[in-house]
Amino acid sequence: MTQMDDTRKQILHAAVERILHYGYSKTTMAEIAKDCNMSAGNIYRFFASKLDIAEAMARKFNEEAYETFARIADKKVSAADRMREIFHYELTRTYSAIADEAKILEVAEVLADERPLYMNEKLAKERTYLVQIMRDGMEAGEFRQIANPEEVAEMWQSALMKFRFPQLFSKLTLPKLQREIDGVMDLLLAGMSPGATQPAVWEGLPEAVDPHCVPGVEVVMKKHLNADD
Amino acid sequence: MTQMDDTRKQILHAAVERILHYGYSKTTMAEIAKDCNMSAGNIYRFFASKLDIAEAMARKFNEEAYETFARIADKKVSAADRMREIFHYELTRTYSAIADEAKILEVAEVLADERPLYMNEKLAKERTYLVQIMRDGMEAGEFRQIANPEEVAEMWQSALMKFRFPQLFSKLTLPKLQREIDGVMDLLLAGMSPGATQPAVWEGLPEAVDPHCVPGVEVVMKKHLNADD
């Protein structure tokens, strides 16, 4: 049904055009429809909601990243450098995208708010590449043996969370962010080096039972958290 | 001038009482004043602003933490366990405080918003203890030699940022947060183990010049960022 697909693409194209120029909240379904010479109601035969248009926009934006991840993961350089390049690439890519097209930030914010599962999906997809690189590194003797690469990949993502939407989390400049992300990755990589010894299991406090258990979804707050130098 | 100090304490006490019950924005200077049998104007002889009362409240709350940090740093257990305990303690402490007194969250939010430098000060103070423990660990041969402990301490804080105000950043339960923070710390500690080799300096992309440079202050956003099964 290429007719349907074409119309979808047309709508998405018109929406991206407007959203990049006026922002997500300032572009209306009626305007997108007018750009496509159709009624607002008709858009709903192609997208279930305005949010779905934003998600499609993000998917398009991220496809490029997945391709790059795949290319980086297959590079013939050290696994450490590939790990670094993945996160460096993603940091620079999102930072510049937002710097160039400031209105993208609003889309990211809305999606982070309303589509947490999509964010999750993206993290999961990224992890497959991290795991692949880690296995390579283990095989090559560059990394120590890691029992649970999938879990360690999650820890990398956790430790590097604040670099994921640079302008949402901090007002640091790109060079500063790059130096900081490198610093963290230096430690993480050292922790995976062959000589590194996994620390003894820590007998922490007894696991507290949490009465305020809202399963599943992470939430992130807005505005200043700390300052720098 | 103990008279002055007493009045300050009285005001702070009344403010804390009200803020814990009604929240920061819902308690007015006039109400605090009435509780102290004085006029609102008089409060300003003891606190420069309402925000300063919130900051004093946080300082009081955090003093307890610094004492604990000092006690942990001097413990006769492995440096690794001390590092872990510092962050574990802080995570549990802030998590429970907010779980018990939900209104504290608003104070944290306001301060993070309006007093970034105070947050910074807190991080700097925490780092002195981290550095002390790291030096201990190096001396004991438990950690590898680290050229710049102050910088590595910053990287720890960066990697563990999301655990600092647990309920602001995520809706994960405390047990889940604890498992995740332990996972990240496992990696960081392995990276400081004597056998760990610091990765070769990474020749990253040429340092991009950032036109959107807002020096100094970090900003953090609100709401959902990702989800977790």
Next chain:
DNA sequence: ACGCTGAACAATATATTGAACGTTCAGCAA
């Protein structure tokens, strides 16, 4: 002099209202 009040002021928050918006769907057209 000193400590404090309470009126006054500017800034912020709250309430209200009308318009605009996302979304649905009965019905028209092909």
Next chain:
DNA sequence: TTGCTGAACGTTCAATATATTGTTCAGCGT
């Protein structure tokens, strides 16, 4: 039947007016 429209609905948004609040300070009492 199928594809689409445009009116209708409930919600959200923006603008305005109103009230509260944080903050200041002239002046009063001690």
